[in-house]
Amino acid sequence: MIESNIKVADNLFLSPMGCGTWAWGNRFLWNYDPTMDRELEQVFNLNVSQGVTWFDTGDSYGTGKLKGRSETLLGTFARKYQGDHQNDITIATKLAIYPWRLTPQSMINACQKSAERLGKPVDLVQMHWSPAKYLPWQEKPLLEGLAQLYHQGLVKGIGLSNYGPKNLQKAYDFLLTKEVKISTLQIQYSLLSTYGLTKLELKPLCDELDIKIIAYSPLTLGILTGKYKNLDDLPSGARKSLFKSLLPKIKPLLQAMDVIGKNNGKTMAQVAINWCICQGTIPIPGAKTLFQAKENIGALGWRLSSAEVMELETIALGLEKQMIQNIFQTT
Numbered sequence: 001m002i003e004s005n006i007k008v009a010d011n012l013f014l015s016p017m018g019c020g021t022w023a024w025g026n027r028f029l030w031n032y033d034p035t036m037d038r039e040l041e042q043v044f045n046l047n048v049s050q051g052v053t054w055f056d057t058g059d060s061y062g063t064g065k066l067k068g069r070s071e072t073l074l075g076t077f078a079r080k081y082q083g084d085h086q087n088d089i090t091i092a093t094k095l096a097i098y099p100w101r102l103t104p105q106s107m108i109n110a111c112q113k114s115a116e117r118l119g120k121p122v123d124l125v126q127m128h129w130s131p132a133k134y135l136p137w138q139e140k141p142l143l144e145g146l147a148q149l150y151h152q153g154l155v156k157g158i159g160l161s162n163y164g165p166k167n168l169q170k171a172y173d174f175l176l177t178k179e180v181k182i183s184t185l186q187i188q189y190s191l192l193s194t195y196g197l198t199k200l201e202l203k204p205l206c207d208e209l210d211i212k213i214i215a216y217s218p219l220t221l222g223i224l225t226g227k228y229k230n231l232d233d234l235p236s237g238a239r240k241s242l243f244k245s246l247l248p249k250i251k252p253l254l255q256a257m258d259v260i261g262k263n264n265g266k267t268m269a270q271v272a273i274n275w276c277i278c279q280g281t282i283p284i285p286g287a288k289t290l291f292q293a294k295e296n297i298g299a300l301g302w303r304l305s306s307a308e309v310m311e312l313e314t315i316a317l318g319l320e321k322q323m324i325q326n327i328f329q330t331t
């Protein structure tokens with residue numbers, strides 16, 4: 001099952017799928033409760049043992065007093081884990097672009113705090129979003145901070161998130177003057193969020209600049225798994241109204257995913273994730289339970305045919321509605 005890791009920087013390799021951990025500490029959207037920690041550790045262990053060795057987190061993950069919880073849990077689990085691929089465990093964190101982070105040193109301090117919570121250095125540090133839309137002059141000093149983190153050997157690679165092509169090219173050019181290359185770009189990408197690659201045409205630019213695309217929310221927060229079928233069985237919280245408006249409009253896609261899944265002996269979640277891989281991205285589905293982790297890992301080791309990839313894309317692009325975009329996504 002294990003597929004080769006992808007080289008994203010000299011000393012940094014990512015498995016072709018990672019595991020997202022936004023839910024690990026987030027009560028507001030994801031109903032996190034500390035009683036989940038035991039199972040989250042099993043999720044971590046299963047992923048690593050099966051070669052899914054990298055985890056995406058963020059220093060803003062965890063609501064209220066639980067801020068930083070995702071990083072703390074990852075650090076604890078990584079320290080305790082013993083078994084296959086132990087030495088390949090890789091943590092990518094995202095530093096939030098808070099308005100009080102204004103200097104290169106503020107990013108260095110933030111990354112050091114993340115490393116403290118992890119109990120080990122951050123491997124890949126990412127700008128969580130760009131301030132280009134609302135405070136453009138904040139951007140360069142923070143990028144400079146990432147460059148310094150790289151040159152000081154505190155991280156193995158640097159990445160961006162929620163950047164569009166114009167903004168990405170600018171950041172790339174600026175970082176080149178600091179002698180650092182961007183390794184990854186993380187964007188919202190799934191069968192219900194094709195905006196980044198179709199409308200923004202990020203793929204050709206990333207290929208040209210040798211930047212790997214990381215697909216976040218590849219299951220569109222869970223709706224593409226097909227488990228939320230009826231309007232009266234939606235998750236509580238913020239996802240409820242979002243799914244309520246999406247569900248009636250996406251039936252043709254869910255039906256096609258179901259048929260294609262069955263033809264391949266796979267589930268809809270596996271089809272959704274595999275589709276992202278077939279588009280040349282590295283998906284990071286979030287998993288809260290061992291069952292979900294097992295299922296998501298089953299998205300590796302096989303590929304949809306190009307006809308199936310195209311069929312799904314055609315249906316997805318013809319839908320009346322897609323997922324809303326992240327407000328911080330730039331052009």
Ligand SMILES: NC(=O)c1ccc[n+]([C@@H]2O[C@H](COP(=O)([O-])OP(=O)(O)OC[C@H]3O[C@@H](n4cnc5c(N)ncnc54)[C@H](OP(=O)(O)O)[C@@H]3O)[C@@H](O)[C@H]2O)c1
Nearest residue numbers: 020021022216217218219220221222225269285286292295
């Ligand atoms: N850069 C950014 O701005 C940004 C933004 C968002 C996310 N991210 C990253 O991307 C990661 C993944 O995105 P996401 O967590 O937003 O959404 P996602 O991966 O599309 O969906 C994850 C959710 O779907 C459900 N699920 C997962 N696997 C399942 C399965 N096999 N069967 C049934 N249900 C399943 C779980 O929630 P329920 O069980 O509650 O349904 C899970 O929390 C995040 O964890 C985070 O690391 C980054």
